[in-house]
Amino acid sequence: MDVDPSWKYAAIGCQDRNIRIFNISSGKQKKLYKGSQGEDG
Numbered sequence: 001m002d003v004d005p006s007w008k009y010a011a012i013g014c015q016d017r018n019i020r021i022f023n024i025s026s027g028k029q030k031k032l033y034k035g036s037q038g039e040d041g
Contacts (some may be wrong), residue, residue, distance in 0.1 A: 002011045009030060010022045017035030022028065 001013070003009070003024070003035065004011075007024060010024055012020050012022065014020060017037065019033040019039050020029055021033075023029040
């Protein structure tokens with residue numbers, strides 16, 4: 001997990017290998033980055 005310097009968004013790496021960006025004040029998901037489904041390491 002990481003939070004941007006303005007404390008507006010949080011990036012969270014999930015067990016499903018995706019990275020989700022959340023708006024901290026609303027708690028809503030802003031963006032989803034799909035991760036690899038292979039055994040990349």
